[in-house]
Amino acid sequence: MLPADNYQTLQETANRKEVLKAEEPKETESAGNWNPSSAEPLEDLAEAVAETEMPAGPAEEGAPPEMPSMAELLEKEFDLWQPKRGEIRKGIIVSISADGAVVDVGLKREAIVPASDLDRLGPDGRAALHEGQEVYVAVLRPSDREGNLVVSISKAREEEDWIRAQEDLESGRLLELAPVEANRGGLVVQYGKIRGFVPTSQLMYFPRRFSQAQKMERLQQLVEAQEPVPLKVIEVDRRRKRLILSQRQAWWEWKEQRKRALLESLQIGQEVEGTVTSLRDFGAFVDLGGADGLIHVSELSWQRVDHPKEVLKVGQKVRAKVVSLDRDRMRIGLSLKQMEPEPWERIRDLYTEGQLVEGVVTRVAEFGAFVRLPEGIEGLIHVSELADITPERPQDLVSEGDLLLLRVIRIEPERRRIGLSLRQVTEEEWAQWAASYKAEGAEDEDLE
Incomplete structure (x- = not known):
């Protein structure tokens, strides 16, 4: 693009040529009898332009001045633009001295x-600056008396959180922030240095369906937990000092990241802590902190x-052992029972053949009845041991x-079997046992 004064010069030259042409004797010319020699040579136009006031250059006196290059014209036009007061820009420190x-x-x-x-940055803040460092600056004066662009690092740092929030909005970066306060809305x-807001929605x-009281109770629990919440910035309005964040938009990405990180860190046999989140027929799901x-049941x-539900409830804190890991399918298998010694490993310490024990019938089949003993071991009363007949x-x-x-009539730790008999309990032993239960029942009635 040519500067405006160059365009004006060319226009004045063109007007001058029109005047000269008007003063010449008029001749009727057509396309068929047009004579090139009668027309003004193009060199005359160039000479006329050279006679006008053009910018002085390094050329010798009397020689036509060179036209500005496109780069020079663009540079001149670019330099005419001035930053606005209060605008935040990113820059690189070229030099630092006592003067600034x-x-x-x-x-x-x-x-x-x-x-x-x-x-204003303080001794530590100033000492941390160095040449080549990328910093944000705020425009204080687009041009001072000497034409300098005056900017402020300290002012920009006051606005850095807003700049960062805008970048987080544009990039969709995942954040983890702990709630500091709850109100009716979220x-x-x-x-x-900014206070952001997460609406309940x-x-x-x-x-x-939560009532207002239930909402406030739940919000207060989140604040008291002092645990970071996964969030994404969804609205930034610096003018209104408005910063809105969302847990919903961050949740699944956060869960995916946490699960991958957790899977990489876990080892089979490792003990972990978590919270029961749901119960299904086939087992219980436990939140291990994002994964x-x-x-399994x-x-x-x-x-x-x-x-x-016979063993756990939702919200219960548990400690379990990792028993399986499938990193490709992102699955974690846990065990609650393996946190305790296996009863069969100490079966000989718990029971001896001939010992009398109590048990509850858990299942009845054609070949006998299964009975659960106090230590959780399940034994079998074969049909032949139910009665004499x-x-x-x-x-x-x-x-x-x-x-x-x-x-107890038989113990087989290797096969994990324990044989029981109802037939081999004598009538006297049965009567004494039954009487002890009646006595305990009477004591309970007296207490009531």
């Missing part, structure tokens, strides 16, 4: 940081468990839930 600092902000001229502004979090596991592990206890159907003698007095 010089910062390259991408313009033709460099920006000046006064020494007084550096003093949570307040500290984002640097942007919180996970916050049902709409869920599964305790068979790993809940050494005793028989039909449903996880073998019944056709074991269900005719015992039922699920019956409490029985039994005699």
